Amino acid sequence: MVGLKFNRDRLAAIVTLLPSVILLAIFVYGFIFQTSYSSLTDWQGIAETQVKNFIGLENYKQLFTGLLDVRFRQSLVNTFFFTLFFIIGCISLGLLFAVLLDQNIRFEGFFRLIFLYPMSLSFIVSGTVWRWLFNPMGGINRLPTLINLEPITIKWLTDRSQVWQFSWLELPKIFGLILIIVMVILALRYKNQDKQWKAWLLAGIGAVTAIWIVTGGADKIQILSYPEKHGFNLAMVGIIIAATWQMAGYVMAMYLAGIRGIPEELREAARVDGASEIEIYRQIILPMLKPITLSAMIVLGHISLKIFDLIFVMTGPDNSSTDVPGTLMFVTSFRGNEFAKGAAIATVMLIMVAMVIVPYLVNTLRSEKNYEQ
Amino acid sequence: MNNNRFTNRLFTYTLLIFFMAIFLIPAYMVIITSLKSPAQISLATAWDLPNPWNFESFEVAWKAFAPFLLNSVYLVIPATLLSSLLGSLNGYVLSKWKFKGSNILFQLMLFGMFIPYQSILIPLFQFLHQIGLYGNIPGLIVVHVVYGLPITTLIFRNYYTEVPTEMIEAGSIDGAGFFGVYRHIVFPISLPGFVVVIIWQFTQIWNEFLFAITLTSGTGNEPITVAISNLAGGEAVNWNLPMAGSILAALPTLLVYLLLGRYFIRGLLAGSVKG
Numbered sequence: 044m045v046g047l048k049f050n051r052d053r054l055a056a057i058v059t060l061l062p063s064v065i066l067l068a069i070f071v072y073g074f075i076f077q078t079s080y081s082s083l084t085d086w087q088g089i090a091e092t093q094v095k096n097f098i099g100l101e102n103y104k105q106l107f108t109g110l111l112d113v114r115f116r117q118s119l120v121n122t123f124f125f126t127l128f129f130i131i132g133c134i135s136l137g138l139l140f141a142v143l144l145d146q147n148i149r150f151e152g153f154f155r156l157i158f159l160y161p162m163s164l165s166f167i168v169s170g171t172v173w174r175w176l177f178n179p180m181g182g183i184n185r186l187p188t189l190i191n192l193e194p195i196t197i198k199w200l201t202d203r204s205q206v207w208q209f210s211w212l213e214l215p216k217i218f219g220l221i222l223i224i225v226m227v228i229l230a231l232r233y234k235n236q237d238k239q240w241k242a243w244l245l246a247g248i249g250a251v252t253a254i255w256i257v258t259g260g261a262d263k264i265q266i267l268s269y270p271e272k273h274g275f276n277l278a279m280v281g282i283i284i285a286a287t288w289q290m291a292g293y294v295m296a297m298y299l300a301g302i303r304g305i306p307e308e309l310r311e312a313a314r315v316d317g318a319s320e321i322e323i324y325r326q327i328i329l330p331m332l333k334p335i336t337l338s339a340m341i342v343l344g345h346i347s348l349k350i351f352d353l354i355f356v357m358t359g360p361d362n363s364s365t366d367v368p369g370t371l372m373f374v375t376s377f378r379g380n381e382f383a384k385g386a387a388i389a390t391v392m393l394i395m396v397a398m399v400i401v402p403y404l405v406n407t408l409r410s411e412k413n414y415e416q
Numbered sequence: 417m418n419n420n421r422f423t424n425r426l427f428t429y430t431l432l433i434f435f436m437a438i439f440l441i442p443a444y445m446v447i448i449t450s451l452k453s454p455a456q457i458s459l460a461t462a463w464d465l466p467n468p469w470n471f472e473s474f475e476v477a478w479k480a481f482a483p484f485l486l487n488s489v490y491l492v493i494p495a496t497l498l499s500s501l502l503g504s505l506n507g508y509v510l511s512k513w514k515f516k517g518s519n520i521l522f523q524l525m526l527f528g529m530f531i532p533y534q535s536i537l538i539p540l541f542q543f544l545h546q547i548g549l550y551g552n553i554p555g556l557i558v559v560h561v562v563y564g565l566p567i568t569t570l571i572f573r574n575y576y577t578e579v580p581t582e583m584i585e586a587g588s589i590d591g592a593g594f595f596g597v598y599r600h601i602v603f604p605i606s607l608p609g610f611v612v613v614i615i616w617q618f619t620q621i622w623n624e625f626l627f628a629i630t631l632t633s634g635t636g637n638e639p640i641t642v643a644i645s646n647l648a649g650g651e652a653v654n655w656n657l658p659m660a661g662s663i664l665a666a667l668p669t670l671l672v673y674l675l676l677g678r679y680f681i682r683g684l685l686a687g688s689v690k691g
Binding site: 051052053055056057059060062063064066067070071072073074075077078081136139140143144146148154156157158159160161162163164165166167168169170171172173174175176178180181182185186189288293296297300345348349351352355356368369372373376377382385386388389390392393396400401404405407 | 425428429431432435436438439440441442443445446449458459460462463502505506508509510513515521523524525526527528530531532533534535536537538539540541543562563565566569588593594595619622623624625626629630641644645648655658659662665666669670672673674677680681684685
């Protein structure tokens with residue numbers, strides 16, 4: 044009898060969960076499937092009778108090597124620099140604020156409130172304000188005049204210049220170099236952990252890549268038939284500042300939660316041993332915060348890969364100097380009605396985000412399982 | 417030694433106050449600009465306090481934005497309540513009624529909160545068209561409920577995992593079934609969980625923009641974020657109006673943050689630390 048009732052409850056549990064599972068199956072996985080399928084067609088225009096012909100990976104080929112899609116390639120470069128500086132900015136400011144607030148200071152709650160309040164605002168609101176602040180003739184540029192200095196003349200969001208230029212043709216070489224650096228770092232780490240076999244394997248991969256570059260193998264991959272310059276668009280600087288202002292408090296909150304989780308006895312013991320406060324941070328607290336840094340990087344990374352609102356309102360969705368895949372997808376699909384290409388951009392975004400998120404989710408699942416056993 | 421300590425303190429406070437000032441600059445700018453009359457606003461005097469103070473912008477902004485604020489209210493309340501309730505039930509199942517594969521199922525559901533919504537936007541746009549939910553608030557409600565499910569489920573699942581299983585078993589022995597245990601044991605202790613989830617969903621949905629602009633643009637059913645961006649996007653606009661509108665748009669979430677910050681931070685951390 045008990046067993047029967049138990050089974051009925053089990054069934055009730057599954058039936059309760061079912062609507063949500065079905066909805067997510069359709070709205071997440073079903074729609075992702077449809078988008079990736081559309082990205083393999085030549086779908087254009089909004090007419091209901093529109094015929095979609097299957098054209099394979101043509102849209103992707105166009106995006107990465109086609110003459111007309113230079114904006115997409117620059118949007119990837121923009122995203123790269125945005126992500127880099129946004130993560131560096133948020134993590135250094137977040138850590139700094141957390142450490143400062145950990146010094147037993149007065150009005151700690153008040154300072155925390157100030158550093159975190161941007162998180163409660165919409166990017167639309169903050170973007171509107173920052174756009175006014177970055178006006179070349181006013182705002183930030185006029186701050187020095189308050190103490191009778193000359194105004195700054197940075198053009199901020201309207202800057203059209205590009206620094207750190209490289210040719211799209213050099214990409215195989217650049218990726219090769221990055222691979223070598225990563226392999227060397229990992230190999231040294233394994234060597235220190237006395238895993239010689241793994242260390243040599245990685246060093247070998249690095250060496251082969253180096254030979255491949257030196258012997259001109261990388262130059263043989265002709266992704267474009269002409270050199271095409273890309274680089275860091277200076278118009279992105281203002282957007283990076285606004286985004287960092289908005290999200291640094293988030294990282295601060297993560298670090299503060301981490302610092303508060305470290306038992307006070309650990310610090311006391313170190314103090315008894317004669318460690319200075321700075322040593323306590325360097326030897327005990329910072330190493331224990333490493334997992335939080337990783338979480339923060341993943342959270343910030345996936346936010347930056349998806350950034351849309353802030354750019355939409357600060358420089359407009361259709362502004363080539365601040366293109367990111369998120370805005371470009373929107374413009375391509377809903378302003379240009381090129382749905383197939385929009386779907387291809389969206390799929391590239393999804394793949395980039397998945398590369399960051401899936402290992403994280405799998406890892407969390409694994410550690411949770413270990414915890415349960 | 418003592419002197420050194422004093423210098424350290426001074427340094428710490430100086431840094432904190434410096435960054436505090438930087439963080440408050442946008443707030444200062446938005447407030448003073450919204451309190452100037454259009455004629456007073458010029459790039460050269462952008463930092464000066466309003467003289468005289470002019471509250472008219474808020475009257476005009478209120479008239480211009482009230483319908484869109486109302487749209488946001490009609491959107492946020494049902495979407496928040498529905499996604500919270502469903503999240504609570506899901507969290508209850510996934511923490512206390514685990515079945516084979518439930519952990520993987522949970523992880524698959526969780527993935528939905530990380531995806532770039534661009535990757536589902538075109539089919540979503542078409543689907544809502546087909547079922548007649550494009551361009552209206554019920555359609556947006558459905559969208560926010562569905563894509564809110566992963567985070568609400570996550571927060572409640574973690575919350576209920578902390579509830580001792582003995583409490584559930586005690587309820588079962590008393591003859592309460594799946595729903596009985598939920599109603600009499602789990603739901604009554606869920607208040608803190610609901611506060612966290614409701615605040616989180618309220619803030620997210622109120623501030624959301626991508627779905628709003630794609631699914632309601634030009635229909636008159638736009639939430640406040642779209643209305644602000646439409647006004648601020650125009651070049652020839654008087655800046656006092658978008659600024660006053662921004663304040664109106666920011667007030668609800670800002671007030672919730674100031675009054676219930678503790679719970680807001682909990683929601684924030686739930687999205688980052690561990691699934």
